[in-house]
Amino acid sequence: MKSNLIDIEARLVHETEKAWLLDAGEKKPVWVPKSGAEFDGITLTIPEPLALEKGLI
Numbered sequence: 001m002k003s004n005l006i007d008i009e010a011r012l013v014h015e016t017e018k019a020w021l022l023d024a025g026e027k028k029p030v031w032v033p034k035s036g037a038e039f040d041g042i043t044l045t046i047p048e049p050l051a052l053e054k055g056l057i
Contacts, residue, residue: 008056010044020044030054 013029014021020039023029032039032054037046044056051057 004048005045006048006051006057008044008046008051009042010039012039012041024056026055030056 008024010022010024012020013023018035019031019033020037021029021031022039022044024044032044032046032050036050037044039045046054046056048057
């Protein structure tokens with residue numbers, strides 16, 4: 001089965017209990033829910049459909 005997870009390099013702008021505000025080089029930072037992705041401080045691992053919805057790809 002093919003995974004739909006992708007990795008995107010991003011910079012943390014702000015963090016709340018439930019989400020990260022990330023700058024991935026797009027026009028402006030986007031909020032990404034912690035429940036839908038993983039972020040290690042450099043790499044955001046996110047399902048492709050959510051990345052598309054957030055305008056990250």
